[in-house]
Amino acid sequence: MKKALVLFSGGLDSRVTAKFMEELGFEVHLCFVKLPFGAGCGSPLKENEKFAKEQGFHFHLVDATKEELFLEYLSLVKNPKHGLGVSVNPCRDCKIFIFKEGKKVAEKIKADIICTGEVLAQRPMSQMKHSLVFDEEKAGLKDKILRPLSAKILPETIYEKKGIIDREKLLGIHGRQRVIQMKLADKYNITYPNPAGGCLLCEKTYGAKLNCLLKEKPSPKIEEISLLNKGRLFKKEGFLVVGRYEKENDKLEKLANSLNWGIEKNLKIPGPTVIYEKTEDKDFAIKLWDAYTNNDLKKREEFESFKI
Ligand code: SF4
Incomplete structure (x- = not known):
């Protein structure tokens, strides 16, 4: 059975993507990168592990809240190469970081496909066509990230070209409406978190606290970061x-x-x-x-x- 590694946040889109890949006959592996600073676009670790268990999916955790990965993430929060969002959220760098970690897991498990739940134009900046291509290139994954929910309206990936997956079976979802994804979630009988729940780095009050901490302590301890929320x-x-x-x-x-x-x-x-x-x-x-x-x-x- 071919393996699909889903870079998994735990949000609606990534849950639906995992089920969709299962429906297409893949052995589904979820890769969840646990980020420091309360960053995250979907559900917390425990809920994601629960989802994987319930669905019978393999679960791979990359813990970036400690040791070298923590330091790497800290440096991209302090010096984001590709700018910040509304607060101290380095979304582009964060995504590239997650892609790079996903790539390592994919190599380790010999995944046939790497995919994400990204939907074209769902977010104004980070999910436009050029941004999607840019991020995968920066992570060394050019043409190697399949977005099954929007694949039909995106450039062909290496997987479609090689016949690992049939492009005709993929979807062409576009935009901010989540109606189709919600219908799919109903069809698959899965639950999903409220989209309002989000990344602490996007919150202005949290951003002010973090900036203050980093100004005083350029290399804070994990416990000091935990105090901020x-x-x-x-x-x-x-x-x-x-x-x-x-x-x-x-x-x-x-x-x-x-x-x-x-x-x-x-x-x-x-x-x-x-x-x-x-x-x-x-x-x-x-x-x-x-x-x-x-x-x-x-x-x-x-x-x-x-x-x-
Ligand atoms: S909102 Fe941005 S910084 Fe936060 S987890 Fe998502 S991509 Fe990363």
């Missing part, structure tokens, strides 16, 4: 984070322990946990804790200029 972030001599609810307080405490940061909380009085990086900020942390424990809006205002 938790609680309220402040910067005085060092960084401080105020938890917003119990579970978050617990997570912050764990992170503070592994980073060797200070912790301000009061077991007798319900309130936030405040963690702080530098001992010089201990008094500031106590005042923050007080303002947020007593829900005193006037007191909180005093800290607004330190909030990121």
Whole structure:
């Protein structure tokens, strides 16, 4: 049986693509690249593993949240060669990164086809014909990425030329409407995530926090990055984070322990946990804790200029 490696985000299009390739008779392998900084265009790892298991697909995880791949991704966030989107999202570089990692997996498993769930013109910049071609060229995959959902209106790939797949059986979906994909998902009886869920790098508030962290710490630790989507972030001599609810307080405490940061909380009085990086900020942390424990809006205002 021929193998199709789907570069899989977990979103509607990539789920439908995987099922579509299965329908065409391929053994389906999913390649999911887990990105740092809360980046991702589809579903989180656990949901994607679940989908693969339910469908009987092979699952290949590339974990870019640690070691060398993390450093590589960090450098493209700091210095994107192909620009940023609305916030700090280096979408073009990110896609090229994912393609390159997918290529390695494809070689390892000897995949016959590499494909994605990309749909022509679904996104204004990154999914226009020239962008699709550009990205695959940069990843060393010229003509080697099949987009089964739009293939009929895209240039022929090497797979069609070689007869590995019949172009006539592929689709010609175009544009932002997802009606056809949703109908296919119904036909295949699969669920898919809400398209509104998205990549943290595209969020402006997250972007501001990340920029601030990278300015202070060009090579941040994973735990420091994990803090950015938790609680309220402040910067005085060092960084401080105020938890917003119990579970978050617990997570912050764990992170503070592994980073060797200070912790301000009061077991007798319900309130936030405040963690702080530098001992010089201990008094500031106590005042923050007080303002947020007593829900005193006037007191909180005093800290607004330190909030990121
Ligand atoms: S939105 Fe952009 S930066 Fe975020 S995961 Fe998708 S391609 Fe990457």
